[in-house]
Amino acid sequence: MKLQQNTRLALYSLLEFAADPNRHISAAEIAGKYELSSHHLAKVLAELARAGVVQSVRGVGGGYRFAANARRLTLMDVISRFEDISGNGDDTNEHTPAGRALAKVLSEVDEIARATMNSITIATMLRIIERERAAAAGDTRPRRAPAKG
DSSP states (O other), X not given: OOOOHHHHHHHHHHHHHHHSTTSOBOHHHHHHHHTOOHHHHHHHHHHHHHTTSEEEEOSTTOEEEEOSOTTTOBHHHHHHHHSOOSSTTXXXXXXXXXXXXXXXXXXXXXXXXXXXXXXXXXXXXXXXXXXXXXXXXXOOOOOOOOOOO
């Protein structure tokens, strides 16, 4: 599943906000970290605010903060706000047996991807990020199994 830039921006931002849910983070700070346009990112954040996933705070010390439940919000919840996940955009030649067979297989692959994204929460992603950071830092200590989230 290839995600559009807006979807990736939304996911990166939500992971930043959810990692420190009490902190207000500006669009410019996230844009700088990921080398993105803060103007473009602001549009994505406005959509997340309309969805009630983040809260916008104006003024000095303002920015955005995480307003959802990280243990319930799934990747698919976010992806579906920015992507057409209906599966109807397939341009496979479906008027031949080979085309119909390929369309069927691709549809099944998409369904598996959607089910997987529906099962992964923001909290789970935060645990994966932490393991990645530890591995990058050379921390090879055994970790306890993550709680379901």
